[in-house]
Amino acid sequence: MAKELSARDAERVKFTFSIYDFEGNGKVDAYYLGDCLRALNLNPTLALIEKLGGQEKKKVKMMTLDEFMPIFAQVKKDKDSGSFEDFMEVLRLYDKAENGTMMFAELEHILLSLGERLEKSELEPVLKECCQQEDEEGLIPYEPFLKKLCA
Amino acid sequence: MPGHVVKSTGPDPDPTEFLFISAEQRMLDQTKPYDPKKSCWVPDDKEGFAEGLIQEAKGDKLVSVQLKSGEVKDFKKDLVVQVNPPKYEKCEDVSNLTFLNDASVLYNLKSRYQAKLIYTYSGLFCIVINPYKRYPIYTNRTVKIYQGKRRNEVPPHLFAISDGAYMDMLQSQQNQSMLITGESGAGKTENTKKVLSYFANVGATTKKKEDEKKQNLEDQIVQTNPPLEAYGNAKTTRNDNSSRFGKFIRIHFAPNGKLSGADIEVYLLEKARVVSQAPAERGYHIFYQMMSDQVDYLKKLCHLSDDIYDYRYECQGKVTVPSIDDKEDMEFTHNAFTILNFTNEERDSCYKVTAAVMHHGNMKFKQRGREEQAEPDGTDAGDIVATIMGVESEELYRNFCKPKIKVGAEFVTQGRNVDQVYYSISAMAKGLFDRLFKWIVKKCNQTLETGMKRAMFIGVLDIAGFEIFDFNGFEQICINFCNEKLQQFFNHHMFVLEQEEYKAEGIDWVFVDFGMDLQACIELFEKKLGLLAILEEESMFPKATDKSFEEKLKANHLGKSPCFIKPKPPKAGQAEGHFAIVHYAGTVTYNLSGWLEKNKDPLNDTVVDQLKKSKMDLVVELFADHPGQSAPAEAKGGKKKKTGGFKTVSSGYREQLNSLMTTLHSTHPHFVRCIVPNETKSPGVVEAGLIMHQLTCNGVLEGIRICQKGFPNRMQYPDFKHRYKILAADVMATEKDDKKAAEMTFQKSGLDKELYRCGKTKVFFRAGVLGTMEELRDERLAKIITWMQSWIRGLIGRKEYGRLQEQRVSLVVLQRNI
Numbered sequence: 001m002a003k004e005l006s007a008r009d010a011e012r013v014k015f016t017f018s019i020y021d022f023e024g025n026g027k028v029d030a031y032y033l034g035d036c037l038r039a040l041n042l043n044p045t046l047a048l049i050e051k052l053g054g055q056e057k058k059k060v061k062m063m064t065l066d067e068f069m070p071i072f073a074q075v076k077k078d079k080d081s082g083s084f085e086d087f088m089e090v091l092r093l094y095d096k097a098e099n100g101t102m103m104f105a106e107l108e109h110i111l112l113s114l115g116e117r118l119e120k121s122e123l124e125p126v127l128k129e130c131c132q133q134e135d136e137e138g139l140i141p142y143e144p145f146l147k148k149l150c151a
Numbered sequence: 152m153p154g155h156v157v158k159s160t161g162p163d164p165d166p167t168e169f170l171f172i173s174a175e176q177r178m179l180d181q182t183k184p185y186d187p188k189k190s191c192w193v194p195d196d197k198e199g200f201a202e203g204l205i206q207e208a209k210g211d212k213l214v215s216v217q218l219k220s221g222e223v224k225d226f227k228k229d230l231v232v233q234v235n236p237p238k239y240e241k242c243e244d245v246s247n248l249t250f251l252n253d254a255s256v257l258y259n260l261k262s263r264y265q266a267k268l269i270y271t272y273s274g275l276f277c278i279v280i281n282p283y284k285r286y287p288i289y290t291n292r293t294v295k296i297y298q299g300k301r302r303n304e305v306p307p308h309l310f311a312i313s314d315g316a317y318m319d320m321l322q323s324q325q326n327q328s329m330l331i332t333g334e335s336g337a338g339k340t341e342n343t344k345k346v347l348s349y350f351a352n353v354g355a356t357t358k359k360k361e362d363e364k365k366q367n368l369e370d371q372i373v374q375t376n377p378p379l380e381a382y383g384n385a386k387t388t389r390n391d392n393s394s395r396f397g398k399f400i401r402i403h404f405a406p407n408g409k410l411s412g413a414d415i416e417v418y419l420l421e422k423a424r425v426v427s428q429a430p431a432e433r434g435y436h437i438f439y440q441m442m443s444d445q446v447d448y449l450k451k452l453c454h455l456s457d458d459i460y461d462y463r464y465e466c467q468g469k470v471t472v473p474s475i476d477d478k479e480d481m482e483f484t485h486n487a488f489t490i491l492n493f494t495n496e497e498r499d500s501c502y503k504v505t506a507a508v509m510h511h512g513n514m515k516f517k518q519r520g521r522e523e524q525a526e527p528d529g530t531d532a533g534d535i536v537a538t539i540m541g542v543e544s545e546e547l548y549r550n551f552c553k554p555k556i557k558v559g560a561e562f563v564t565q566g567r568n569v570d571q572v573y574y575s576i577s578a579m580a581k582g583l584f585d586r587l588f589k590w591i592v593k594k595c596n597q598t599l600e601t602g603m604k605r606a607m608f609i610g611v612l613d614i615a616g617f618e619i620f621d622f623n624g625f626e627q628i629c630i631n632f633c634n635e636k637l638q639q640f641f642n643h644h645m646f647v648l649e650q651e652e653y654k655a656e657g658i659d660w661v662f663v664d665f666g667m668d669l670q671a672c673i674e675l676f677e678k679k680l681g682l683l684a685i686l687e688e689e690s691m692f693p694k695a696t697d698k699s700f701e702e703k704l705k706a707n708h709l710g711k712s713p714c715f716i717k718p719k720p721p722k723a724g725q726a727e728g729h730f731a732i733v734h735y736a737g738t739v740t741y742n743l744s745g746w747l748e749k750n751k752d753p754l755n756d757t758v759v760d761q762l763k764k765s766k767m768d769l770v771v772e773l774f775a776d777h778p779g780q781s782a783p784a785e786a787k788g789g790k791k792k793k794t795g796g797f798k799t800v801s802s803g804y805r806e807q808l809n810s811l812m813t814t815l816h817s818t819h820p821h822f823v824r825c826i827v828p829n830e831t832k833s834p835g836v837v838e839a840g841l842i843m844h845q846l847t848c849n850g851v852l853e854g855i856r857i858c859q860k861g862f863p864n865r866m867q868y869p870d871f872k873h874r875y876k877i878l879a880a881d882v883m884a885t886e887k888d889d890k891k892a893a894e895m896t897f898q899k900s901g902l903d904k905e906l907y908r909c910g911k912t913k914v915f916f917r918a919g920v921l922g923t924m925e926e927l928r929d930e931r932l933a934k935i936i937t938w939m940q941s942w943i944r945g946l947i948g949r950k951e952y953g954r955l956q957e958q959r960v961s962l963v964v965l966q967r968n969i
Contacts, residue, residue, distance in 0.1 A: 019955050038948025043941040082938025089877050090935045105174070113182055115937035118944075126943050149942050 005073055013072050016040055017065050028068065030054055030061040036068065042075050046116045084150040091142040100141050104134040163292035169267050170288060170306040172241055176266060180240035187926050190234040191216060192254035193226045199839025200254035202234060236925055241266060243307050246274035246863055249922030251855050253843065261837045264828060270307035273851050274858060275645055277312045280826045281338040284834040289345050294352060309342055309823065313349045316609050316821050321408050328610040328818035330637060332849060333825030335615065336390035342825060343613040348373055350402045350609060354410040366490050368601060372402065372413050375595045377487040381440055382588045385424055386433040391474045395421035397614035399811060403605035411603035414596045418614065418807060419629060420588050422581040425508060428468035436480060437505055438465045445481035452499060453506030454535045464512030464580060492598045500769035504587050507539045511580040516569050525552050525569040541766030547758065551575060554757035555780065575755040582754050586773040610818060617736045617848035622726040625746045629804055631734055632676050636812055638735055638850045639669040644820055645854065649861055656910025665857045669735050672714040680707055683801055690750040690799045697744055701729050736848040750799045756780035824849045862908060862915035868893055871914050875924060877931050900927060
C-alpha cells in the first residue's frame with residue numbers, strides 16, 4: 001500500500017508521525033489518529049476515524065508507522081469528503097434573502113446541533129477567525145467563511 | 152359582559168411572543184429526540200396519545216412499543232401511527248404535516264396552545280383554542296402586522312383571515328363570509344367581535360371630526376354588542392357570557408371598500424331561560440343589569456323592588472357572577488341604545504317590557520272551589536304588568552283565566568285551571584322577551600341602514616356548533632341540522648377549490664364531491680315527508696301527540712333511510728331516546744318529548760288580542776305580526792291557516808336557514824373553528840378527549856380525511872428546487888426548467904409515481920411523502936454538515952499541529968544549544 005504514495009507524501013507522513021510520537025519509541029497513540037490525518041491536510045469524519053481504528057481514550061491502542069501509512073493512503077484516496085461547492089449549496093438553504101448572507105447564529109446552531117456536533121468551545125475560535133463581523137441584523141456573508149475554511 | 156376591553160392609554164404591548172415561535176423554542180424543538188423509523192403515537196387513556204418507540208412487530212397484528220416511562224406494551228398495528236419529524240414541531244398549518252393522523256393533529260394544536268399560540272390553520276380552517284386569558288393580540292399594533300399581508304406571510308391569526316376576506320372582496324368584488332362555529336365557551340362571540348371591529352377599523356370612513364355629534368357607523372356596528380349581549384347572553388355552567396342565540400351579521404361596503412352599513416339576523420333565542428334557570432346558571436344579563444341602580448330612574452319607571460329574589464322567574468339559579476359587573480354593563484347597554492339612535496322613549500319602553508316579563512312571574516292564581524277554574528289570587532303583580540304594558544288589569548286576568556276560543560264560526564269562553572294559566576303566563580313572558588329581542592335587532596338594523604350604497608358585504612356567522620349531549624332535544628336537532636348543512640357547504644366548497652386547483656395544474660385525478668357524503672342525512676330532514684315535514688304536519692294536527700309523532704317518524708324512516716336508526720340503549724347518565732340520526736359528526740340519540748308543543752309555541756290569543764290594542768306603542772309593535780284571534784276572515788278555511796301568519800318554530804327556522812344557505816352560497820367563505828380546551832376554564836390546560844371530540848364535531852378531522860384522499864401537500868417549483876436542490880445538485884445546476892429538474896430529482900430518488908404529481912406550477916404530494924423527501928434531504932444535509940465540521944476539525948487540528956511542530960523545533964534548537 002505504501003508504494004501508492006509518492007516519495008514526498010511518504011516523507012511528510014513520516015515527519016508528522018514523528019511529531020505525534022511523543023514517547024520517541026516509533027509508535028503513536030491511536031487517540032491521535034484523527035490529529036495525524038488532519039495535520040496531513042485531510043478532513044476525515046469522526047465516523048471514518050473510528051472505523052479506521054481511532055480511539056476516544058489514550059493508551060488503548062498504539063500504532064506503528066507501517067500501520068498508519070495505509071490508513072493515510074486510504075483517507076487521501078476517499079473523494080467523498082465534501083467540497084467548497086457542497087458547503088455553498090448547504091448554506092444557501094439558510095440564505096433567506098438570497099443575497100449571500102445568513103444568520104450568524106444559525107450557522108453556529110447547525111454546526112453545534114446537527115451532524116457530528118462540535119463543542120462551542122472548539123467552534124468559537126474558528127468562527128471568530130474565519131467569519132466577518134455580523135451586521136445589525138445578525139447576518140454574515142458565508143462565502144468568505146467557506147473560502148477561509150477550504151483554503 | 153366579560154368581553155369588554157378597557158382601552159389603555161399607553162403603547163400597545165408587544166404581541167410577538169403570542170404569535171411567533173421564539174428562536175430558543177425553535178432550537179429546542181429541533182433537537183427533540185426523533186427516530187424516523189421508530190417514533191410513533193399510541194393511544195393513551197389520559198393524554199389521548201402517547202409517544203413511544205417501536206421495538207418490534209409481533210406477527211401481523213401486534214407491534215410492541217416502548218413508552219416514555221420505559222414500559223414496553225403491545226398495541227394493535229393500526230393503532231400505532233407515525234410521528235412527524237421535529238421540523239414540523241408547532242407547525243402553523245396542520246395540513247402541511249406530512250403524517251396527518253389524529254394524534255399528530257392533536258399534538259400540534261396542543262403544543263402550540265401551550266406555547267401561547269392559540270391560532271393554527273388546518274387547510275381552509277383557522278382553529279382557535281380559548282386561551283382563558285387576555286393575550287394582547289387584538290391591539291392596533293397587531294392589526295398593523297396583518298393589514299395587507301397574505302396568509303402565508305404572517306403567523307396564523309383571526310386577523311389574517313379577516314384581512315384575507317377583505318382583500319378578496321376588494322379584488323374580486325365578490326361577497327365574503329366568515330363562519331365562526333364552536334361549542335359554548337369556545338370563544339365564538341369574542342372572535343366575532345374581534346372580526347367586526349377589524350372590519351370596522353379597515354373600512355372606517357376617515358372624516359371623523361367633521362360631524363362629531365352624529366354617531367359614526369363603525370362605532371354603531373361595534374355598539375350593537377352591548378344590547379344584543381344584555382338581551383341574548385347569560386351565564387351558563389360553561390361560560391359566564393354565553394350567547395344563547397345564533398347570529399349572522401353582514402357588514403356592507405361601498406365600491407371603494409369603505410363601510411356603508413350593516414345588518415343582523417338572529418336565530419333561535421333560548422326562550423326557556425327567561426322563566427327558569429339551572430342552579431349554577433343565570434337568566435339574561437339585562438334583568439340583573441336593570442336591578443343594579445346604574446340608571447337612577449329605572450326602578451321607579453318599571454315598578455321594580457331592590458331585591459332580585461322578589462322576581463321568581465329570574466332567581467332560580469345564580470343572581471350574581473364574579474366575572475361580571477352588572478352596574479358597569481348597564482352603563483354600556485344604556486349608552487349603546489343612544490349610540491344606536493334609539494329614542495329615549497323607545498329605550499325606556501324596552502326596559503318597561505323587560506320589567507313586565509319579570510312581573511309576569513309574580514302573578515298568582517288559585518283554584519276556585521272544586522271547579523277546574525283558576526281565579527286571581529291577589530292582583531298586585533298583574534296590576535303592575537297591566538300598568539306597564541298599557542292595558543286593563545282586570546281584563547288581563549280574565550283573558551288569562553277564561554280565554555275565548557273559536558268553535559266553528561263563534562267564539563266561546565273556555566275555563567282554564569291553575570296549571571294551564573301558569574303555563575300560558577310563562578309562555579307569554581317568554582314570547583314577550585323573544586319578540587322584544589327581535590325588535591331590538593330590527594331597530595339596530597334600521598340604524599345600520601345608512602342609505603349609502605351597498606356594493607358588497609362580508610357576512611359573519613356566529614352560531615353554535617354541533618351538539619351531542621346526554622339528552623338531545625328539539626334545540627339540539629335544530630342546531631345539528633344547521634351544522635350538517637354548514638358542513639356540507641364546507642365540503643362542497645373545499646371540493647370545488649381542490650378541483651379547480653387540480654384542473655388548473657393539469658393533474659390527472661378522479662373527483663368525488665365530498666359534499667354528497669352528507670346528502671343522505673340532509674335529505675332525511677328536508678325531503679317530502681322528511682323529518683321536518685312530519686314535525687310540521689304533526690304540530691298543526693290538533694290531536695297529535697308525542698306518541699303519534701314518534702310512530703309516524705318511524706313508519707316513514709326506520710329501515711328506509713340509512714341515517715335514521717334505532718337508538719342504542721342509554722349508557723349511565725344518558726336519557727332514553729326515541730330515535731337516532733347518523734350525522735357526519737357522530738350518531739346522536741334524540742328524545743322527542745314535548746317537541747310538538749315547543750314547535751307550536753302557542754300564546755294565549757285572547758291576551759295577544761288585548762296587547763295588540765295596548766296604549767303603549769312598543770307593545771303594539773311587538774305583536775304586529777301575530778294574527779291574534781280576530782284573524783281576518785280568509786284564515787277561516789282550515790288548512791289555509793298556515794298562510795294566515797301562524798308559523799311553527801321549525802318552519803320559521805327552516806326558512807331562515809334556507810335563506811342563510813342561499814346567501815352563503817353566493818359568498819366566498821372563510822372558516823373559523825373555536826375550541827374549548829378544558830372544562831375548568833384554565834389557561835394552558837388541555838383535555839385531550841374534549842378536544843378530539845370537538846375536532847370531530849367541527850369538521851376539522853373530516854376536512855383532513857378529505858385532504859388525505861387527494862394530495863394534501865404541495866409546493867411551488869422554485870420552492871421545491873430551493874429546498875431539495877441538495878438531493879441532486881448536479882441535475883438542478885444544469886437543468887434550467889424547474890419542472891423538468893423536479894421530475895429528474897424524483898427519478899433519481901426512486902419515489903413511487905403514485906405518491907406525487909407534477910403540475911404546471913407545483914409539485915403535489917400524497918400525505919406522508921413530504922416526510923420521505925425530508926428524510927432524504929436531512930440525510931444529505933447531515934452528511935454535508937458533517938463534512939463541514941470535519942473540515943473545521945481539520946482546521947483546528949492543523950493549528951494544533953503547527954504549535955506542536957514549533958515546540959519540537961524549539962526543543963531541537965534548545966538541545967543543540969546545550
